[in-house]
Amino acid sequence: MPELPEVEVTRLSFAARIEGARVTGVRVGKPLRWPLGCAPEALLAQTVGAVTRRGKYLWLPLDRGGLLMHLGMSGSLAFGDVDPVPGPHDHFDLVTTGGTLRLTDPRRFGAVVWSPSSETGVAAKRLARLGIEPFDPRFDGAHLHAALRRRKVSVKQALLGGEIVVGAGNIYACEALYQAGIDPRTRSDRISRPRADRLAAVIRAVLARAVDVGGSTLRDFRDAHGNAGAFQLEAGVYGRAGTTCQRCGGTIRRIVQGGRASYFCAGCQRR
DNA sequence: AAGTGGACCTGCTAGC
């Protein structure tokens, strides 16, 4: 579910409210992707710092280390007054003096892991391979072109991998390639510099626009206030197989690449 | 080393 925009929208919806709060309780539900990595009681009485984001991960600093959180495919965070009776998919509660941060994740591909810092331990291991942030000024056409030149996989798979640039998952990779007019099957090393310039620009624009409208809610995404996103309403290709392209009148197709669905317009996206 | 396919887990929907 959550790609960079959903994670960022989530962060923005609770970061200011949890900062400075003190942990008064921890509840752990069913196992998530990775073990917590510390005794839950060890988190008690610590104060939460400023929540940051790296790719699709959130970093919640504490007095001693912090929590690295990932929403997987179906996770969402709520903060504030949560139901005192946790539901079957509520797998982690961080009770604080400012409210409870609750991870709900039916598929349990998400994670909450303690790490001694964001640059060491488990966090370092998870974040090490991530590519550049799309809003980093150093991410531009030259950067993208140079990275794509080293890969032979399709440009769609290269974007999804997250080792070149983080944040564009299946929805936004499809949308960015659509807006750039690039066929998702194009080999990475065949993307010209002008097309890389355009692609870098639209990746940033698509992700920024999605953050502005609260992310995409395909089924269950909510920010920490419980608000749904609206980007899915303005998607050009994602989930629209068989419909007509708004730009050229062609037909939107669905194919599978690397086991993931890709949506694109056969009329205006070229190799 | 880079590329590929399967694994993780649950819920929903389309189709018979």
Place this chain on the structure above:
DNA sequence: TGCTAGCAGGTCCACT
């Protein structure tokens, strides 16, 4: 109506 197969926003790992 009820069952089943297929599909879903993301990573990681083993294997070639």
